[in-house]
Amino acid sequence: MEFLKSGIKTVLGSTEPGQQPSAAETVEKLVDRVYSSTLLEDRRDACRALKALSRKYRIEVGAQGMPPLVQVLQNDGQDAEIISYALDTLCNIVTSEEFDEEADNPAVSVNVGEQFTEMFIKSPEHVTLVMGYLDEYDFRVRRAAIQLITSLIANKTRELQDLVLVSPMGVSKLMDLLTDSREVIRNDVLLLLIELTKGNSNIQKIVAFENAFDRLFDIVREEGCSDGGIVVEDCLILLLNLLKNNSSNQQFFKEGSYIQRLAPMFILNSELEDSGWTPQKVSNFHCMLQVVRALVTPSNQQQVVNACQRVMQKSQLLQALCDILMSSGVPADILTETINAVAEVVRGDHDNQDELSRVLAPSQPPRPAIVVLLMSMINEKQLLALRCAVLYCFECFLYRNSDGQRAVVQTLLPSSTTDVSSLSTGQLLCTGLFSTDTLANWFSAVAIMHTLVENVAQKEELLRVLLATPGGQRPITLLEQCTNLMQQERYRIQSKVGLLMLLSVWLAHCPSAVKALLDTQGTMAYLTAQLCANEHDEREYLVQGMCAFLMGLCIQFNDNSLANQRREDISQLIIKRIGQETFCNKLGEVSRHEAYSRACKQPQIRAKGASELLLDYEYCKLYKGLEALIAKLVSGFDVDGIELTELTLSSEASALVAQYKGIIRGMDGQIQSLQLSNKELEDQNDELKQQISQEQSLKSQLADQNTLLKAQLTAAATAAQTAGQEQQQAAQPQEELNAARYQANMYFAENIRLTKELETLRQQLAAEKQRADAASQLQLTTQKDQEDLLELLADQEAKLAEYETQALPANSEATSAQR
Template identity: 55%
Template sequence: MDFLKSGLKTVLGAPEPGHQPSGAEIVERLVDRVNNSTLLEDRRDACRALKAMSRTYRVEVGAQGMDTLKQVLELDRADNETINYALDTLNNVMSPTQFEEEETNPRVPLNIGEQFTEMFIKDHHNIQLVLDLLDEYDFRVRLSAVQLLTSLLTNRPKDIQEIILVKPMGVSKMMDLLGDTREVIRNETLLLLIKLTKGNANIQKIVAFENAFDRLFEIVSTEGYSDGGIIVEDCLLLMLNLLKNNSSNINFFKEGSYIQKMLPMFNTPDESEEAGWSPQKVSNVHCMLLIVRTLVSPSNSAQIISSCQKIMKNVGLLDALCNILMSSGVPADILTETINTVGEAVRGDVTNQEFLGNVMAPSNPPRPAIVVLLMSMVNEKQPFSLRCAVLYCFQCYLYHNEMSQAGLVQTLLPSSSDMSSLTSGQLLCGGLFSSDVLSNWFSAVALMHGLIDNPAQKEQLLRVLLATNIGSSPVSLLHQCTLLLQQTTKLKSKVGLLMLLCTWLSYCPAAVAGFLRTNAVSWLVAQTCSAEHDDNEYLLQGLSAFLLAICIHFNDDTVDNYSKESLRQLLTKRIGVEVLTSKLCEVSRHELYNVAAKHPQLRAKLPADVLIDYEFCRLFKLLESVVVQSLSERRPENGAGSPATERASPEDGTLQQYKTLIRQQDACLQELRQEQQALVQENQNLKASLNDSLSAISHLKDENTLLRAQMSAATAIPSQAPPPPTLDDSRVQEYEAKLQGLSAEVTRLSGELKASQEGQKAMAEELEKIKKDQDDLLELLADQDIKLNDYKMRLLSLGHPVEDELAGPAPAPTPGAGPAHAQLS
């Protein structure tokens, strides 16, 4: 600190006797020195002093010196030392973190760096100045420029990305730094590119086509692959940014033969090695697993997924992943992520699924890897995340694979094979009826996935018999599931069993008949009519209603007491079609339903989040409207109606009422459209006023920041000293009054804008409702018209006179024809 003071004395000269200058005064003099000094050495010394003060007096340096420092970057390019001081000072001013020197100063806002960044980037030319400095080979200048860009991206990522995107060679200048032989600059550039590429597909494409993958794999190789340090992790994080949600870059990565370059990353450490899995190795391998999953993510197109899966199998990557899966000593989080990755690498690919099915665990006796994984899933002592990963992997193993599904069901059927060996079916049945609630849910969902889109296996599963007590006859799996559903008091168990039964019974009349014979309908009706009123109870009521509706829609009328029509009448009498329909709607309203419907993988952080499965959401979405329609259907009565009834059905009065109503609604529709246009215009005017006010406030805020910095300098001056001539209290008060007035105006305009938008919304809803009513009336009108013409033509053909100008002349009576009423009957 003494050195700093002596340096400042050298630059500023000795202070006047009895007067100690404040920090703001010192900053003001230093800025004046930079602006007015003719000697380069003087400007350099002043920049050095500003850098030294920028951590303690960030607000003052930023407010008074930002424009001056920008001029230094532009005019003093020939002197690297001065440029370096200016860059470091700007970096301190816009630092996203708080300095230790500022922690005791409550006047400094936490987001002061972001505020100064916003001021700095208003002129896009300032970013170009920093980008141009990347061309300087001087170590300090290049490093400081990279660090400044990183700070800017941290504070305002979207704005900086858009600015750099339109700057010529902006991205290329940064990519060139990856080849810098000085590791510090290369490493800082990696951090810069990670921030630059996050969430911007256009920049991601540019970086990828600048040979980013080649350069990154070179660095990873040089650093030692997964055994390397944090630089390997940074390279992998940048790769992940480039590939995530970017199909163009994934294709480029796939076609550039980069998938096989990932193989050395998955070399598992030898058990005899003392180092084993270091924390950094865990991080490196975890990042690489995320990259593999990005290539085969279910959110990608089917073509990309399929081609990546085939390459992974052909180059041995799937084999390497399975080796990690079956290795001992693998950390739990790596094992969990590897299970998820293997699942997505085989999902929907029959060859890869068959490969996984043939993998054997090095146990004694040897067991299939699938069986070992399921043992972990139904073991309540295993970590929750690991159990969820096994379920997802097993679902992927069964996905769109009838052979895998048949193999699962076959393990539950009596056979001549060795019954002493544990099978996947036995494990799932054990989990289904265990005392652990999570095991119940996991097993029910796993069995459900063995039946999806496979009616043959649904019928096969009806043959599964379970031995209950010694000496008693075995009962079917379906009967046992139904019995457990009625007996259990656990929410997860009920939901899991209901999802299993809904999937099992859909598109399988034989399963519906078997379920109806268990006499569980009355329990389902009681569950649907339950008076409980929380979200989970609403979900149970909706699932019970869904299962009842499935029993109607897929009913083949083979069970005497529960034919389709008798069930429909029972539900209409006991529950009511409207109530049953509203109960069904409760399923898709549940919060966890909407979470589960977004992604095939179960994204649960806690056991409480485990409730609904993705594939069940798809089934429910597919069948909801279909089964609702079945509930309201009625069988046509035998025989035709009486002639009098048929003649009286088309009434001209009713037809006229419909036409009048449609005309009224047309007029109302026109009024609503006019009101909507007026509201849209008002909305646009309010937005324009709001933008003008926000722009004025932004300008005033900048000036206010500068004035406050000057005020802080004034308050630090001893009371006997006269106020500096640059400070004008009345001006500050004037600006603050303007600022408050504009803020109030913005609040008012925002309120009006919000009210206007809500009135738009209400009008749109009313408009949509009227359109729907009009469409319904038009359909009724068309039906009435068709029936009216049909009846008139039939009467004409029977020789009955019709007084209607549209009917035309009546045809001559057919010889030998009887009375009209006899013909109709």
């Protein structure tokens, strides 16, 4: 500190005793020296002093010193030392970090660095000026420039991303620094690129095309892969930035065979159990798993996900992940994230789902991995995050996997070949369903629900499941047991929510399940009582809404085979006992609940606490598709519960009305059929749009590559022209020129092919749109016919009412005459 003070005195000169200058006055004198000194050495000393003061008196130095420091950068570029002082000082001014020296200064606010950043970038040429110093090989200058740009980006990310994009060869300069032999420079550039690539797809694409994947994998390998230090973690974070939500880079990563380079990194060393998992290895492994999930997350384009899933299976990456699942000594958070990664690698891919079903745990006797995972799910001593991950993995295993669904349901059915001594998935799920642990109830109910999603055959099979009862009484069905548990007071709300989801998915599109539920004693009375209750707790509101939805399913998918439990009977029960408006309000409670909006966002189950586990993604999808239809069904009846025509018309008129009703129901069936056809056309339309989007994305990639090749072609042509003057070097540029031209022609040909394919897809899309329009027009026509019939019915009712009115006086006169 004394040395620093003596240095400042050397620059400013000594002061009179008792007249110590303030920080602002000191900075002002130093700034004046930078402006006015004609000697480079004097300006350098002043900049050194400003750098020393910038940590403690950031506001004073920033307010006065920014213009002269920029002037130094503009005019003194030939002196590396003064440039490094200027860049370091600017970095201290704009950084978001709080220095120890300024901790006692109340004038320093939290966002002072952001405010100075805003001042600095008001002139975009300032950023271009700093970017220019990246070309300087001097260690002090290059590192200071990198750190300054990093601080600027951290404070004003979007603005700096735009400025770097327009800076000449800005991204290319940064990518070149990844090959700097000085590790400190390379590591600082990694941090800069992490900030630069956040949320900007254009920069992410450019960085990827600048050979980023190869360079990052090379660094990771040099640093020891998952056993390496924090540099490995930085590389993986940058890799994650490039891949997350960027379909273009995901496709490029897959086609560049980088998944094959990623797979060996998941092979555990045999010595790991002895050496243990260091905190850094845990962080590295976690990032590696995040990279895998970025390629196969359900939110990605389905075509990209499917392609990546196939490569992960062929490259043995899935096998490596399954080995980690079955390994001992794996930290809980790594095990949890590995389960999530396996879930998304197998989701919807039949081959991968089959491979997971064949994985055995190293136990005696060996058990399927699925069984071992489910044992963890229903174990209340396990961590919540782990149990949620297991359920998500089980759901992904069953997603669009009819064979897997059937296999699980079969374990619930009696079989002569079943090994009584071995646990099955069905036994485990029933154990959890009937457990005293509320979370085990919820997890098991949701797991069984997923064996039935979009699979009517398994819904009917599950109706055959019988459960033994104590005392040798007759066995009861699983559906009966679920309804009995739902009505028990000891069964908590979270458990009831799980059962209501299971029953709702079970009944949807399955009339035999509806019939079985209606035939179960006390179920409709319980549902009705729930809807008539006046509760004030949000969870109770949710349960009531789910009960309303379940009752609505009993109307929509009722085949009218049970006396007194037909569609009309249930509708009248709702209107008499509950009321149309009340029912619809209760029904809407589900979509108004916070748990609904949380579950609708993604298939993965995320919960900070056990209390947040309420609704599941597939249930919400079912509810969303049927809520409006159920509300319309109930609202279609009169407030008294019986249609007015049935009370006032004669038997002949009622027969006529019934005839009209039959016609209208027939038209309703036609409308539903047309709606289904229309939905299929819309799905095809969406699929074609997705294909076009993917083709356009690929075309955009090729256009980017064409641009790069054109630049290479121009550079090669220039090199060839120069080489013509030096005959001894003429051969090589010509070969490069020919190679570049050939590659460019190949991309041009591919571009033409893609353009033609895009046009074909557009024609198909137009044809599908015409079909959809025709279906919509037919639907409108049918609806108009229905409206005409309704008007005809109204006229008929009016005439009948008139006839009855005329008939009343005549009957009165006849009665008087008889008297």
